[in-house]
Amino acid sequence: MAHWYRRRPYSERTDIEKIKSNWDKITGLLDRKEWSAAVVRAATACEIAANLAVREELEVTRKLEPPFVDSLLRWANGIQGK
Numbered sequence: 001m002a003h004w005y006r007r008r009p010y011s012e013r014t015d016i017e018k019i020k021s022n023w024d025k026i027t028g029l030l031d032r033k034e035w036s037a038a039v040v041r042a043a044t045a046c047e048i049a050a051n052l053a054v055r056e057e058l059e060v061t062r063k064l065e066p067p068f069v070d071s072l073l074r075w076a077n078g079i080q081g082k
Contacts, residue, residue, distance in 0.1 A: 017054045019045050047077070
């Protein structure tokens, strides 16, 4: 089943779209018995979900500017473009 968010490059997707994309890939990996790859995808989806919660807290509750929050998350994750 094709998903609308797959039409955009991964780097241009929202956090929610990235979570869905990673989670969708898990099913195929499990079907092919690629256990370690499925675990990595699940961990990536969880990390992005945590980033989403942190972003919500910092931008909405704490009223920090989105570019500043982006820089904090990039620094904290250690890898750009996740």
